[in-house]
Amino acid sequence: MATAVQDVLGTSVRRTEDPRFITGKGRYLDDIKLTGMAHLAILRSPYAHANIRSIDTTRAKTMPGVIAVIVGADIPYNPLPMAWPAGGASGLQNNVSTPRTLATDSVKWTGEGVTAVVAETPEQAIDALEAIDVDYEPLPAVVDAEKATQPGAVQLHENAPNNIVFDWTVGDKDGTEKALAEAEVVVRERLVNHRLIPNPMEVRGDIGWYNPGTDEYTVWMSSQTPHIQRLLLTAFVTGIPEHKVRCISPDVGGAFGTKIFCYADMALVMFASKLIGGGRPVKWVESRRESYGSTIHGRDHITYVEIAGRRDGTVTGVKVKTFANLGGRLSTIGPGIPTTLYGRVLSGCYKIPNVYAEVTGVYTNTTFVDAYRGAGRPEATYVIERAMDLFANEIGMDRAEVRRKNFIPKDAFPYDNPSGLGTAVNGEKIYVDSGDYEPAMDMALKTAGYADLEAKRAEAKTRGKLLGMGLSTYIEVCGVAPSKWIGAVGEGWGAAMWESSNVKVHLTGKVIVTMGTQPQGQGHETTYAQIVSHELGIPMDDIVIQHSDTQGTPFGYGSYGSRTSSVGSTAAIKATDKIKDKARRYAAHMLEASVDDIEVDGAEYRVKGSPDKKKTIQEIAFALDLGFSLPAGMEPYLDETAYYDTPNCTWPFGTHIAIVEVDEETGETDLVRYVAVDDVGKKINPMIVDGQLHGGIAQGVGQALWETAVYDDDGQLLSGSMMDYALPRASWLPSFELGETVTPSPVNPLGVKGVGEAGCIASTAAVANAVNDALSPLGIKHLDMPFTAQKVWHAIQATKGGRA
Amino acid sequence: MAEHMTEHIALVVNGTPREGDVEPRRMLVQFLREDLELTGTHVGCDTSQCGACTVTIDGMAIKSCTMLAVQADGANVKTIEGMQAADGSLHALQEGFWAKHGLQCGFCTPGMIMAASDLLARNADPTDDEIRHAIEGNICRCTGYHNIVLAIREAASLVRAGASAPTPTSITA
Incomplete structure (x- = not known):
């Protein structure tokens, strides 16, 4: 066996993803160019509140390079899903209004998408937006949450009286009011926690590609949650079956929460690619100005x-x-x-x-x-x-x-x-x-x-x-x-929150780890490799971490809520535990020893008391992956997946x-x-x-x-x-x-x-x-x-x- | 529409002569990214605020989202792709950013490195305050700038110790 592998867990090793970023070779959404790719631009509402009387796209359709002009009525998709109603004491929410792929009857904020143009170049698409005539009926607006609940305020949605989405309570009302009444001192204040625009340095964007040969879609998206988006876009929005859609997040240039969510543009590029035919991908990238209205605050x-x-x-x-x-x-x-x-x-x-x-x-x-x-x-x-x-x-x-x-x-x-x-x-x-x-x-x-x-x-x-x-x-x-807690906490959260990892030790001793989480700058490729190296005794250089592609990674809920290191890492450890367990059983077979007598020390699997009788994880992987000699009931290959739900x-x-x-x-x-x-x-x-x-x-x-x-x-x-x-x-x-x-x-x-x-x-x-x-x-x-x-x-x- | 809506430009990019026919409205950053496929230079804001598009022209850091491609006719442009030596070794700034964790998502990094190369060409031993002012036209949302300051300081010390000096003006066409 070669010299012991340096244990890198807990050390400040340099990031393995950095060489591509410091040399300009990162690959973000807007860096992707596909053959035949068309470009989409979205006309957004200039009014904060208006009814849409009519949309005339006649002139836009004749503009240079224009392939298609899309209005909301063209799109048979459902409104976007809302996956976490407040519920609890406020009861079930029945007043949900979520965006449609494009607005149909009304707009509720400046920046809501109304019409889209697909053209040969991004410039042609943007130029054609100016030739679309939307007849709006402007309505009064309200922007302050407290004022919006007052009598006489402008009403946004018929099913939400006083603009109230929910009235939610928590804690002991009587006990707290008693404590206030009996207290020596009570201090009262009105605090405003003002609105922020998150501003990751990379704006959002998507590329939709409908493959007419296979009737499948691929969606590249600047997203923290490609697996969740595939689920939401298929099961809730488009009706396209989940197994017909693949979602890929390339390098993501910061997110800070903004890229967790299901956005209308994701569905729009899917619709547009199929609409224009020919297997042409359709790309949309928001401008920063557009981002300020179309990405969450x-x-x-x-x-x-x-x-x-x-x-x-x-x-x-x-x-x-x-x-x-x-x-x-x-x-x-x-x-x-x-x-x-x-x-x-x-x-x-x-x-x-x-x-x-x-x-x-x-x-x-x-x-x-x-x-x-x-x-x-x-x-x-x-x-x-x-x-x-x-x-x-x-x-x-x-x-x-x-x-x-x-x-x-x-x-x-x-x-x-x-x-x-x-x-x-x-x-x-x-x-x-x-x-x-x-x-x-x-x-x-x-x-x-x-x-x-x-x-x-x-x-x-x-x-x-x-x-x-x-x-x-x-x-x-x-x-x-x-x-089991988040699914039952009373707020109606509609999903589980476990994580996943697959670890493969290949014939050559090289390791590919695929994760359900998705990095946006946090260095997952480095930290997961540190963990797997520590667990398996295999050098970091021999380990690659793959992520962010629903084809080839196990389902995962993505990265947000500071969950990757605790939930995602534990999934990786559980997968390596399974790898080690199988390797140990196979080492016993190779060394003609009892499994109980095999001890593991880093990459070495040794027979207790006979230190010369040993196999390395690489030797075990080579033999086990070939599978020429297998003990009864054992499958070939060192390939294990773990799903981990945190307690x-x-x-x-x-x-x-x-x-x-x-x-x-x-x-x-x-x-x-x-x-x-x-x-x-x-x-x-x-x-x-x-x-x-x-x-x-x-x-x-x-x-x-x-x-x-x-x-x-x-x-x-x-x-x-x-x-x-x-x-x-x-x-x-x-x-x-x-x-x-x-x-x-x-x-x-x-x-x-x-x-x-x-x-x-x-x-x-x-x-x-x-x-x-x-x-x-x-x-x-x-x-x-x-x-x-x-x-x-x-x-x-x-x-x-x-x-x- | 007129037949000839484009202008011919010729410039040097990362030491190599390049030519192209561009619409007068085409920004330098689009020419670099779309026409030359040098996608290391990024677009972050469109309003010349964030600096993700920073390149150097004759050694001076400029924001390529606010310069027309036709204005760069005849210029010596350097982008992040031109920072490594011919043998592939990293520039001192690239080394500094890697060693000191001066980047997270990496989106602002090319522009940040190009802005810093302008600084180090003028000032071999900048103070933290000088570094912070030199990069105030470049926004990073990930690092809080703490490690970027350390990275540029590290690069400066590497240069003073004889590492590959920033040579934004030494392009040979």
Whole structure:
């Protein structure tokens, strides 16, 4: 046997996918050119709310290069599915409106697709859009979720009175109201968690190809979930049988949730390819401007929070009322985000005995809202972390000490939170299974120099700066999710959440691993290879990870909800367990020993007590894959598949501290330091984990300081391009100071928890608390995000009797 | 429609003379991606904000989504595909981005590397602050820029130690 293979698990090996990306050889959707490919462009509604009286495509059909013009009435498909109704206490939803492939009778937001042109070139398709005449009957619009529920508001859908999608509640209403009534202190605030446009750097796109020879479709899509899309597009939208469709995600240039969902354009390119005939593929790629209206938005909550407690710092109750804006029609899992993933985690990492939340999901004339990085949990963290600060300030107690006093104690796990996370209607429960919150907070406080806050504040003041420090002690539910729980949690989630892996050790000893998950920059090809190398003792160079093609990978639910490392990795380990088991049985056959006497050490399968009698996994694979000599009942080949359903979610936590300086003259906010101590369990590749935290932190900071989607009262998106929507730039951010504690997750064999969303969940609240802390000496109790210079300047001026 | 709707252009791309007939409205990035099939240069925003389309012209970083192809007539263009040495070895910036995990999804990376090559040609030992300002026209949504700063710093130190220097102006046509 060659020298032992270096164990790469837990080390920061370089990513195996990087060589193609750093040399310009990545292959994203728009890089794909197929023979005979035609191009599709979509005419989108310029009105936020209108009836479509008629569409005249006569002129467009005569434009150069035009192959076909498509209107909604041409397409026999069903509306897109909505897979996660709120259900629960609000009862079954019967007021669902989802987009059609193209709108037929009415449009509900600026950007809803109305007509499509297929042409020889993208430019010809776009040119022809201008020759389509749509006769609209414009209607009044409403964009604010709270206003949309008021009497007299514009009504979007006949089956949704007052524009209400659902009224959903969770927790103990009577107990919470009693706690509020009896409390020494109650603090109330209205919090706006404003709308975001996620902005992965690669926009979305699809290529549909109908093969008339086989009557099969192939759809290339910039998607996080090719398997789910095949299921949804076939079983719910097009009626085309599932086995006649293949979905492929090529390299995906970022997603952050936006590419989880079933979009109308996916069905449209399928329809168009068959329509134009000749086996011609049809490609559609959105422009960035188009993306701002046609790809989901995130957040957009208006929340009334009440926090009650004693003057000794004990929090006794939290009551929340939230209006969640879901847009003009529902996206694939829109209602699930502000319910299960928000309302059920509102108590955060605190042992709060009484928690009650009401969430009203609302239709408005805006782009649909769905899961954006963190998805419900950043909104929940923002509410509870702002509330903890407001409460601490009210009773005059240190913010860190109030948190410490209310942390779920480390000996209280498994912990069943009172906002109902743990209980499903069928009695299935999940628990906050582990945690130790104080060490992470103490490390963050020490690193940030929290004890010297007042001295820092005084020093900054001499420079005309208002310094503030903000804490966010977050907890995250991720690694979603046990199927029997998510399938029965009462919210009507319509799918399971297991994962899959197939491992083949080929004749030459090379390994191909196919996964049901789908990467968008997280380095799956590296981390899975590290795991499989560790498990099988085979060098990483001999292992390739394949994914994202429904032909050739086992069905999987894709990557989102920080689930890949905990659920996907465990599926890979279960598959390698089966490989090792079979290899061990075959080694016994080769070595003429009892299976019980075969011990496995990396790649070596040895007879106990006879160290010279051994075979390597490569030798075993060679013989077993040939199959010339097989023990009775054993099939040839080392080829095993595992489907893994996790017994619980995972529970990362940590403390983030932002230090900001606000210029008292201009209102400009500068993030000067950012400290993050996270406990994401064990790390497969620490370099990649840290990278995930960096990116998440930056996105959360972006929300707090700069990013915001703005509609005018007519439903026109004013922040409709990157010139208007302020994404974080390098010169606006500091480098981040990361620390860690490691509490291994008890749920999976690697002890990992998931890290894709943690940074984004924690950082918005940390920065918001920091800016509010900076402004607190002026008597400002609460200012909503984003803290643009104009907004902060106005707030400062108001305290001085100036312009408000 | 007029018969002759195109203009003839001739330019040098990654050291190789290239020619083409382009519509006057064709952007340089489309010429590179569609006509020359150099798809490493990406389109991220169409409004000159994100920098995914950054290439260098005579060593200067420019956004190829806002330059007409006809404006590049006669120019020396370098794209990400031209950054490796003839023997296939990586440029110091490519090495730095790989070593320091300066990329995740990779979509902004080519533009980011081209922008950084402009910086390093002007400044062999940039501070973090100089690096952050040099790439502020390039948006990365994945990394929070933390590791990109480390990657460019690493590349600068590799160059100072004698690794392949950024040579955006040394194209021989």
